[in-house]
Amino acid sequence: MTTPRRVTIRDVARKAGVSVATVSRVLGGDYPVLAVTRNKVMRAVRELDYVPNAHARALSAARPGAIAIVVNTIAVPYYALIAQGVEDQAAQEGRLSLICTTGGDNGRELSIVQLLREQRAEAVILVGSVIVDEEYRKRMTEYAHALAAAGSRLVLCGRPPLGEGVPALVVGFDNTGGAHAVTAHLLSAGHRRILYLGVRPGHTTSDTRVAGYRSALAEHGVALDPSLEVEAEFDRDAGYAAMNRRLAEGPPDFTAVFAGNDLVAAGAIQSLHEHGLRVPHDMSIVGYDDVPPAQDLHLTTVHLPHDELGRAAVRLALGRVTTSPMTLGTHIVVRDSVRPLGPR
Template structure:
């Protein structure tokens, strides 16, 4: 990940100015301006020195000055883990809808779930002077990642832009970051509580990367619900590893091949994992919901198309994206760290049945 150790103290206290860049490059302020605007010829060696100083100092052209010059990008950038997940696509659609309503262009890119790539993309977008950078979905938020993202949040803010995290917590406290979350842990608590209310006590949680913020929240909700019913957690009923449906399918097939299920219900990390769990159960001769109940998360289209149709937790996907843009563009400067929590709810379908032997 990019580092600027020689500049960390200065970055923490104030944003670099055009005079700082000029002093670092050994040129006049006018020359720096010419390089950055590209409206006047400058020697190649001089241009290289200026651009190096810009990078070293984390300098971004003042957003208000660029607006006066007519150079404002009028762009909202949204970074997704991938293009294939309906969750990401629907949130991005919400971002695009609101961006259009605000007369902004929407730029979409993917990180592949790589925190380092995400940091580099935000760095690049900062240099493009976008109006806001929206990060969608959970992340493996290591201390190193949080440090870099906190620095970028401050730099974006100092340039008149905004970092928005959508469906995940802020990278740190007291940062100029807009947080738009849904009640991830609350949805998991409700899903687990629903199974418990139906008499299930042996509930298998399956799927998700344990280092991912989304997995941590969903496990937290699951554990709190079990504790609320006075049920001691059985570590053997938690299977985590990756967010890939084939991981859950393989783990479940292996478990069922070893003997009859030691659980009466499954709480799947998301609907894709729930759908593959249905396949594994069916192939093993186990009926849903007759023998085992299954509940998913996200309320994707797939939840309605599988058999039996999945009971699941619904997320306000589109509203997450729309609210992210609204808050970023119309934020209250007196409240630098905005935080909005949207609700979730259970959609009842056909994959859950009371456990009659409870």
């Protein structure tokens, strides 16, 4: 069974008894065509079930390119929600959107960006933190210049700028502010020994949240205790494991936990429960992101406008708005995971 040749615009032209130019004009747009001619063409299109070839179109005409979003994985709500925002805004702008996943591998990310250059993507939106090594920064910087030279835009979402003079738009959440607010929330509930669970050296998202945590403590005159800043990846298992390790050392020397994100909080809560500690009665905890498990866990957390981030990235990429760097506000969502401490 051989593949029967595709129907092309020339087939339509032949069938309709007109030239290919006329067919193109009827399908394409604003060029004047007599109603009777248009009808002949449309009939031929229908009868042959002609579907124009997007590649040929992209090649011949200077049409708008796709909008690509590159994330770690789509299976994590944080990324999925942002991606959905991009998708929605792109659709609204009439653009095709490509979602690519890297699995958190810098090498894969670089080759995906290269792939997107081949696809002549009009915008490349990179989302989420990376551990930036020198090789990566060098190559991504080259890509940034190359994309700019080709008229495409590079947007960095919730990640550090590449450096001075590198053509890239930046939009992110106010992590430091949010972390400050939620830490202040714990402090004003009377907590003084607050475990920060989610240090990740070199990761901007983590670094900025830690910064907010520290500045809030400083403002309240609470001395920093390095032993209260605990490393953990930003997923449920890491939160669970880290809390398990901590609790194995003996009874907790803290009354509250600030988890790097809600997934870490969920894992930590499971560990706490397994150690007989109830939230919020025996231990207060707050999270970050306000993604799905948060509501069910009655978790006080920081709400991030994920959808808005995605939409803003697209608007920036298309030049609809030009404020870069752009910082999106966050707000604390108080649920039921923090218990006020009585006066000492």
